[in-house]
Amino acid sequence: xxxVSRKERRLAMGMLSAAILVSGACQFxxxxxxxxxxxxxxxxxxxxxxxxxxxxxxxxxxxxxxxVVQVAKAADRAGAAFPAAKARSFSGxxxxxxxxxxxxxxxxxxxxxxxxxxxxxxxxxxxxxxYRVGDGKVWSEAYAIxxxxxxxxxxxVVGDPQLGAKSTGPKTLDSDAAGWADTVAKATGxxxxxxxxxxxxxxxxxxxKLELQEAEYLAYFAPPQLKSLPVAxxxxxxxxxxxxxxxxxxxxxxxxxxGASYGNDxxxxxxxxxxLFLMLNSNTESVATxxxxxxxxxxxxxxxxxxxxxxxxxxxxxxxxxxxxxxxxRRANYAPIFDRYxxxxxxxxxxxxxxxxxxxxxxxxxxEQEVGADGTVLxxxxxxxVTFNSGSxxxxxxxKDSDPEIYSALRWQGKAPSFGYxxxxxxxLKLSVFRTDDxxxxxxxxxxxxx
Amino acid sequence: MRARLEAVLRLCVVAxxxxxxxxxxxxxxxxxxxxxxxxxxxxxHVSYARARVLAVTSETIDPSGQSGPATxxxxxxxxxxxxxxxxxxxxxRNYLNYTTNFRLRAGQTFIAHVDVADPLHFSVSVYSPDxxxxxxxxxxxxxxxxCGIGGMRGLRSLLGIGFTFVGIAFIFIPMxxxxxxxxxxxxxxxxxTLCVSLAxxxxxxxxxxxxxxxxxxxxxxxALALAVFQRLTMTSGYTTAESDALLAIAxxxxxxVGELLFAAMLIASSGAIMDVAISVASAAREVSLxxxxxxxxxxxxSGMNVxxxxxxxxxxxxxxxxxxxxxxxxxLIYSLERSALQIFDSNAIAAAIVEALAGSLAVxxxxxxxxxxxxxxxxxxxxxxxxxxx
Numbered sequence: 080x081x082x083v084s085r086k087e088r089r090l091a092m093g094m095l096s097a098a099i100l101v102s103g104a105c106q107f108x109x110x111x112x113x114x115x116x117x118x119x120x121x122x123x124x125x126x127x128x129x130x131x132x133x134x135x136x137x138x139x140x141x142x143x144x145x146x147v148v149q150v151a152k153a154a155d156r157a158g159a160a161f162p163a164a165k166a167r168s169f170s171g172x173x174x175x176x177x178x179x180x181x182x183x184x185x186x187x188x189x190x191x192x193x194x195x196x197x198x199x200x201x202x203x204x205x206x207x208x209x210y211r212v213g214d215g216k217v218w219s220e221a222y223a224i225x226x227x228x229x230x231x232x233x234x235x236v237v238g239d240p241q242l243g244a245k246s247t248g249p250k251t252l253d254s255d256a257a258g259w260a261d262t263v264a265k266a267t268g269x270x271x272x273x274x275x276x277x278x279x280x281x282x283x284x285x286x287x288k289l290e291l292q293e294a295e296y297l298a299y300f301a302p303p304q305l306k307s308l309p310v311a312x313x314x315x316x317x318x319x320x321x322x323x324x325x326x327x328x329x330x331x332x333x334x335x336x337x338g339a340s341y342g343n344d345x346x347x348x349x350x351x352x353x354x355l356f357l358m359l360n361s362n363t364e365s366v367a368t369x370x371x372x373x374x375x376x377x378x379x380x381x382x383x384x385x386x387x388x389x390x391x392x393x394x395x396x397x398x399x400x401x402x403x404x405x406x407x408x409r410r411a412n413y414a415p416i417f418d419r420y421x422x423x424x425x426x427x428x429x430x431x432x433x434x435x436x437x438x439x440x441x442x443x444x445x446x447e448q449e450v451g452a453d454g455t456v457l458x459x460x461x462x463x464x465v466t467f468n469s470g471s472x473x474x475x476x477x478x479k480d481s482d483p484e485i486y487s488a489l490r491w492q493g494k495a496p497s498f499g500y501x502x503x504x505x506x507x508l509k510l511s512v513f514r515t516d517d518x519x520x521x522x523x524x525x526x527x528x529x530x
Numbered sequence: 531m532r533a534r535l536e537a538v539l540r541l542c543v544v545a546x547x548x549x550x551x552x553x554x555x556x557x558x559x560x561x562x563x564x565x566x567x568x569x570x571x572x573x574x575h576v577s578y579a580r581a582r583v584l585a586v587t588s589e590t591i592d593p594s595g596q597s598g599p600a601t602x603x604x605x606x607x608x609x610x611x612x613x614x615x616x617x618x619x620x621x622x623r624n625y626l627n628y629t630t631n632f633r634l635r636a637g638q639t640f641i642a643h644v645d646v647a648d649p650l651h652f653s654v655s656v657y658s659p660d661x662x663x664x665x666x667x668x669x670x671x672x673x674x675x676x677c678g679i680g681g682m683r684g685l686r687s688l689l690g691i692g693f694t695f696v697g698i699a700f701i702f703i704p705m706x707x708x709x710x711x712x713x714x715x716x717x718x719x720x721x722x723t724l725c726v727s728l729a730x731x732x733x734x735x736x737x738x739x740x741x742x743x744x745x746x747x748x749x750x751x752x753a754l755a756l757a758v759f760q761r762l763t764m765t766s767g768y769t770t771a772e773s774d775a776l777l778a779i780a781x782x783x784x785x786x787v788g789e790l791l792f793a794a795m796l797i798a799s800s801g802a803i804m805d806v807a808i809s810v811a812s813a814a815r816e817v818s819l820x821x822x823x824x825x826x827x828x829x830x831x832s833g834m835n836v837x838x839x840x841x842x843x844x845x846x847x848x849x850x851x852x853x854x855x856x857x858x859x860x861x862l863i864y865s866l867e868r869s870a871l872q873i874f875d876s877n878a879i880a881a882a883i884v885e886a887l888a889g890s891l892a893v894x895x896x897x898x899x900x901x902x903x904x905x906x907x908x909x910x911x912x913x914x915x916x917x918x919x920x
Contacts, residue, residue: 337572341571362568364574366645367574367646367651368570403775411625414629441601441603442601479771482865
């Protein structure tokens with residue numbers, strides 16, 4: 080408990096209102112013994128469930144005990160109090176958190192915390208809910224969360240928030256966190272109806288010191304909007320360097336052992352509306368495991384009109400990592416699998432710059448496509464690969480070469496944080512990408528399936 | 531005959547010493563921290579194995595007519611020749627595109643990427659052509675030429691190459707990785723390498739001693755010029771293209787990224803310095819053998835004359851070497867019509883200019899240094915005959 084509040088106080092110094100609130104709550108709870116101690120938790124977050132009627136909660140706590148989430152309709156809330164009498168309770172699992180801090184010895188060590196994970200099912204579409212988490216006796220404060228209409232929906236996308244990269248601006252964790260909080264606030268402000276957010280890996284930066292990564296996780300989860308918006312993350316190379324620690328932070332649906340690097344961080348999928356989201360851990364060397372995972376997920380979701388693969392290490396991008404040997408390996412081995420399973424869209428991070436490829440099939444850019452009157456590409460051949468720039472602005476990479484690569488339809492490096500919004504309505508998928516500072520649009524692309 | 535036997539014996543002793551040194555160095559190199567790019571749990575793993583194309587069952591090549599490699603794909607029947615799945619025969623689709631472009635034919639061997647997902651499932655793709663034989667053939671030609679024309683001395687210089695390789699791969703790189711000063715390590719490695727390889731090549735005589743001392747002088751000039759002009763141009767390991775990846779390693783191991791550029795350039799210039807030093811020393815020795823009583827001043831002038839000829843070609847050598855290594859970058863610069871400010875002040879080009887010119891400066895100043903030392907050691911009078919005997 081004291082560890083958390085000390086950590087929270089440290090963050091509070093960084094002008095983060097959310098952190099100040101949590102820290103204040105902890106201190107208040109200390110003083111007010113009559114009300115009992117507040118439930119000690121950090122890193123509370125929600126991942127989209129396997130289907131639109133499910134949400135998957137995760138948080139870290141110092142308290143050994145049960146993991147419980149209570150959910151009620153917001154309409155049942157009268158006044159400030161949580162409507163406990165009308166809430167449904169869901170129990171989950173608790174496990175001791177450990178981390179493998181790679182220093183050549185590859186040894187796992189406990190961090191002294193517990194990871195609680197609870198799946199909440201049976202949620203109705205387009206409904207406002209309130210929830211709180213705890214051990215069944217002591218509770219967190221209540222947060223709002225809403226489900227959306229999956230038949231016509233949109234979701235937000237960001238590349239590497241990488242809090243703690245400290246490569247731009249005042250070069251502090253606080254400045255990275257401020258950039259991240261700004262992007263989250265503006266993106267959710269502009270698209271308040273977004274069903275969820277996809278974060279494409281490298282949520283945190285440090286991989287040498289656990290305490291630094293702990294502080295970065297707190298900053299990553301700090302924006303208050305993230306308690307009310309499901310987020311689907313993938314494992315980046317930075318997250319991955321603290322071993323299984325990444326996996327303890329999230330409750331990911333349909334988690335597979337395929338693609339895993341440390342057992343708890345494998346590929347996972349979820350279906351939402353007409354889309355199947357394939358979330359891959361690209362830190363694993365074995366692409367054959369992704370093959371088996373995708374084959375299984377696709378077979379279980381024959382109704383999905385769209386197949387969207389999300390992973391960290393961009394295979395068609397323009398900057399620093401363009402010709403890394405491991406990235407070239409992935410370019411050679413991922414693309415054929417995406418062709419085989421007819422993946423429509425690949426969302427990637429890692430290269431801290433924005434690139435939208437041409438439609439790519441057989442490793443070749445398909446520059447000739449049928450285009451509708453509104454500019455929408457009709458029944459495109461192959462997959463379009465989009466690499467997102469930094470969501471927080473903590474680090475940017477310059478182009479590797481002065482000319483665009485042969486596979487790039489558009490590249491952008493505005494050295495400003497950015498995010499994307501992707502809407503899927505029936506047969507049409509539309510991508511819009513904005514720089515966060517002035518909220519101007521710098522790329523839009525849409526595809527329609529007529530067959 | 532007996533002398534020849536002794537020479538062979540001596541060579542065997544040196545080779546054995548080199549072997550022991552290599553083994554010790556290799557054990558030093560082992561166990562250093564490494565930065566994991568990948569990790570797979572649950573038994574999934576990737577390995578590489580030699581495989582043979584049994585048949586090309588079909589081939590779809592795009593005749594788009596664009597300049598560039600053929601694109602499309604081949605369907606191959608292959609047999610894995612080695613590794614854990616040796617003997618397996620299966621079909622593999624070989625994509626021909628801008629990333630992978632090796633059009634294979636029946637009977638050809640290649641390197642297969644064998645990706646094992648679990649005990650029941652694995653996949654195979656084409657990683658690269660089998661390049662071992664042509665590379666081995668080239669190495670064999672090189673060794674044959676070196677020993678055929680160089681004779682015993684060729685064999686000795688082969689040992690010198692071995693020594694250099696061991697020093698760099700097993701000592702220098704691991705030392706840098708572990709955070710030792712790259713500048714000091716480079717100086718130490720280059721100094722040791724040149725002492726040993728020149729001694730192996732020429733034996734311990736006045737010629738070798740002059741070359742070694744001249745080299746050390748040249749190395750000093752090179753180090754000084756690099757240190758001064760890297761500082762003035764603000765180029766360092768931090769301004770290289772790989773700095774980000776290097777910093778990631780440094781975060782773990784304490785590697786000194788900034789000094790790496792100095793180390794790299796010092797090593798790059800040391801070859802040319804050695805080249806000039808041994809040439810001038812060798813010429814001076816030939817001259818002194820013709821006239822053992824030749825005065826030092828005349829021997830010095832002979833050395834300088836040989837050296838002056840070399841300077842001319844050596845400057846060209848450095849420019850040509852630079853062109854060779856940066857040809858792709860030069861074509862891109864040419865195509866973009868960039869401004870002079872943008873070209874000459876860029877991180878890469880500025881660093882290349884410092885490297886080429888500081889290296890040349892060291893080569894040039896090595897000439898008078900070696901000439902003077904050779905003249906002092908091999909010139910007439912004062913009974914230096916003991917040293918000049920071969």
